[in-house]
Amino acid sequence: MGKSIIDKIWEKHVVHREEGKPDLMYIDLHLVHEVTSPQAFSGLRMKSRKVRRPDKTFATVDHNVPTDNRKVINDPVALNQMTTLEKNCLEFGIPLAGLDSPEQGIVHVIGPELGLTQPGMTIVCGDSHTSTHGAFGSIAFGIGTSEVEHVLATQTLWQSKPKTLKLEINGELKKGVTAKDVILYIIAKNGIGFGTGHIIEYCGDTIAKMSMEERMTICNMSIEGGAKAGLVSPDEKTFEYLQGRKYAPKGDGFANAVGNWRELVSDHDAQYDKTIQIDAADIAPMVSWGTNPSMTSKVNEQIPKLEECKNDLEQKSLSRALEYMGLQEGQKIEDIQIQHVFIGSCTNSRLEDLKLAAEVIRGKKVHPNVRALVVPGSQQVKKQAEADGLDLIFKQAGFEWRESGCSMCLSMNNDIVPNGEHCASTSNRNFEGRQGSGARTHLVSPLMAAAAAIYGHFVDVGALLSAETVH
Amino acid sequence: MSGFKTLQGKAAAMDRANVDTDQIIPKQFLKRIEKTGFGKYLFYDWRYTKEGLPNPAFELNKMENQGASILIANENFGCGSSREHAPWALGDYGFKVIIAPSFADIFHQNCLKNGLLPITLPAETVEYLLERAQKPPYDLKVDLQNGIVEDEYNFSASFTINEYWKKMLINGWDEIEITLQLESSILSFEEKRFAVQ
Numbered sequence: 001m002g003k004s005i006i007d008k009i010w011e012k013h014v015v016h017r018e019e020g021k022p023d024l025m026y027i028d029l030h031l032v033h034e035v036t037s038p039q040a041f042s043g044l045r046m047k048s049r050k051v052r053r054p055d056k057t058f059a060t061v062d063h064n065v066p067t068d069n070r071k072v073i074n075d076p077v078a079l080n081q082m083t084t085l086e087k088n089c090l091e092f093g094i095p096l097a098g099l100d101s102p103e104q105g106i107v108h109v110i111g112p113e114l115g116l117t118q119p120g121m122t123i124v125c126g127d128s129h130t131s132t133h134g135a136f137g138s139i140a141f142g143i144g145t146s147e148v149e150h151v152l153a154t155q156t157l158w159q160s161k162p163k164t165l166k167l168e169i170n171g172e173l174k175k176g177v178t179a180k181d182v183i184l185y186i187i188a189k190n191g192i193g194f195g196t197g198h199i200i201e202y203c204g205d206t207i208a209k210m211s212m213e214e215r216m217t218i219c220n221m222s223i224e225g226g227a228k229a230g231l232v233s234p235d236e237k238t239f240e241y242l243q244g245r246k247y248a249p250k251g252d253g254f255a256n257a258v259g260n261w262r263e264l265v266s267d268h269d270a271q272y273d274k275t276i277q278i279d280a281a282d283i284a285p286m287v288s289w290g291t292n293p294s295m296t297s298k299v300n301e302q303i304p305k306l307e308e309c310k311n312d313l314e315q316k317s318l319s320r321a322l323e324y325m326g327l328q329e330g331q332k333i334e335d336i337q338i339q340h341v342f343i344g345s346c347t348n349s350r351l352e353d354l355k356l357a358a359e360v361i362r363g364k365k366v367h368p369n370v371r372a373l374v375v376p377g378s379q380q381v382k383k384q385a386e387a388d389g390l391d392l393i394f395k396q397a398g399f400e401w402r403e404s405g406c407s408m409c410l411s412m413n414n415d416i417v418p419n420g421e422h423c424a425s426t427s428n429r430n431f432e433g434r435q436g437s438g439a440r441t442h443l444v445s446p447l448m449a450a451a452a453a454i455y456g457h458f459v460d461v462g463a464l465l466s467a468e469t470v471h
Numbered sequence: 472m473s474g475f476k477t478l479q480g481k482a483a484a485m486d487r488a489n490v491d492t493d494q495i496i497p498k499q500f501l502k503r504i505e506k507t508g509f510g511k512y513l514f515y516d517w518r519y520t521k522e523g524l525p526n527p528a529f530e531l532n533k534m535e536n537q538g539a540s541i542l543i544a545n546e547n548f549g550c551g552s553s554r555e556h557a558p559w560a561l562g563d564y565g566f567k568v569i570i571a572p573s574f575a576d577i578f579h580q581n582c583l584k585n586g587l588l589p590i591t592l593p594a595e596t597v598e599y600l601l602e603r604a605q606k607p608p609y610d611l612k613v614d615l616q617n618g619i620v621e622d623e624y625n626f627s628a629s630f631t632i633n634e635y636w637k638k639m640l641i642n643g644w645d646e647i648e649i650t651l652q653l654e655s656s657i658l659s660f661e662e663k664r665f666a667v668q
Contacts, residue, residue: 015660021635038504077502128553144555146584154650193547431493433516
């Protein structure tokens with residue numbers, strides 16, 4: 001019987017196995033940020049423990065950082081959290097891409113960008129979107145602060161092996177359909193808990209055709225389907241992306257690494273606990289209308305009706321969500337009016353995302369009722385986008401062009417959506433209050449967000465792009 | 472972490488599916504660098520009105536739910552963000568046990584690390600408990616050693632929990648200390664893994 005990449009990576013990382021216990025797993029890369037780490041460092045200090053492998057740990061500040069003026073941090077509590085991380089990194093010898101570093105950015109953007117993220121690794125971070133790094137063929141998952149402390153102290157974690165889920169997507173994507181729409185469609189179709197207890201392997205020709213950045217978008221939202229992690233077997237695109245990156249192996253070391261990485265690919269007869277098949281042709285540009293990522297429909301559809309619910313619990317959830325969102329059952333998605341547009345987050349803030357949005361925006365103006373901002377995922381993304389002139393396209397259209405950080409994805413800094421207003425957001429969570437108390441989030445792709453910025457409501461960007469091609 | 476063997480306490484019902492960690496503890500309270508004192512922010516946006524007053528419609532604000540130590544919840548409880556502030560807030564508020572038909576993975580793990588016992592029971596059983604806890608006073612008795620939840624009205628259900636985590640909870644062990652005893656295994660693993668190829 002063949003093995004999947006999940007089985008292969010798992011087996012290579014078992015430090016200690018004992019009947020009746022989870023496996024003690026070795027962790028190759030530990031990414032750290034300011035919000036979920038301070039209590040872990042305090043814990044180490046209390047017991048006079050050291051960080052076992054500072055060389056396998058890398059930190060940055062992203063959740064709290066201001067994206068307008070980085071020189072002035074008005075929130076003393078946020079500032080304290082950032083300076084605490086600086087102090088901790090200094091004391092324990094951990095490399096830090098701080099606020100003034102050209103390598104600073106959202107932890108899940110900079111890991112791959114710096115070549116820290118590599119195939120075959122186990123990667124953890126005190127952040128649920130760590131699944132992003134799975135795009136490189138690694139087992140990457142979010143952990144809590146106690147586990148952050150455990151990894152800092154021991155470079156290991158006690159983990160029971162999750163089940164495996166093969167998610168195969170085949171076929172051609174329609175015009176205007178992006179990786180973001182693919183993952184939103186998967187969650188809408190299978191539910192917010194379909195992946196619970198599983199690691200997903202995304203495969204099929206649609207995934208094979210995707211760029212590394214598109215695969216990162218897909219893997220990023222694995223957690224929104226409840227999965228422990230999501231990954232893609234590495235291929236030529238993976239190797240090409242990594243070659244020459246700062247922390248990727250160099251010279252002969254790189255060739256050797258590629259040789260090892262090729263062996264990770266799932267065997268053709270690998271067994272999985274569960275399999276899901278998706279037809280790419282069925283996917284359209286998607287828009288979330290509710291208060292969790294599975295409450296999502298195609299842009300040309302309507303919000304479901306209460307009578308269509310399968311059971312009482314679902315009906316209660318729908319009715320609560322509609323009340324919070326200020327929407328009606330059966331309402332057309334395209335009729336939802338938008339007051340804010342946010343292009344950013346670890347899901348969609350990379351160069352390709354910004355390019356997609358810029359193509360829709362070029363030569364147009366943001367609707368007068370809309371406030372729109374672009375928050376590049378990292379300083380490197382920002383610099384490259386500026387070199388390509390993307391910042392000018394956004395600014396001329398009326399977008400705000402910001403510094404890198406998590407920003408309005410969770411609004412821990414002052415990028416907030418006001419109570420009752422609607423935001424077309426390229427982020428990953430539409431939970432109540434996520435973008436601000438009473439804020440109404442709609443998860444969309446960068447293309448859809450850009451189109452909403454211009455029109456002030458949702459439009460089918462597929463139809464829009466087709467029409468533009470004809471003219 | 473102190474050990475956990477049995478608990479008898481008041482149960483409060485929260486009949487909502489997919490309660491996410493953003494609701495359990497909203498982001499504006501994640502900026503603190505301590506583990507303690509999060510209880511007053513638990514379910515903040517549901518618990519308080521815009522004016523900052525207790526919202527009378529919110530389950531946990533009801534008089535009969537005051538002092539509850541067992542939370543009966545619905546499916547996929549604790550989904551979303553990995554913030555351990557969620558179990559810190561639940562624990563600080565006074566909860567020691569959460570019963571639901573299913574939990575999100577990271578939240579489940581975070582509970583175990585903080586002496587908060589997550590009990591998974593079949594959906595029909597939880598439905599009974601949700602219904603029953605909405606007619607207070609309703610107490611439950613939880614016996615972790617034997618894996619039993621029971622009330623005073625002949626209800627009894629058994630639950631399972633991984634033996635390893637059970638032992639950790641019962642004894643309140645320091646997990647890092649246990650792992651550090653395997654130092655030689657970690658070292659020899661590293662020697663093999665990072666040997667020049």
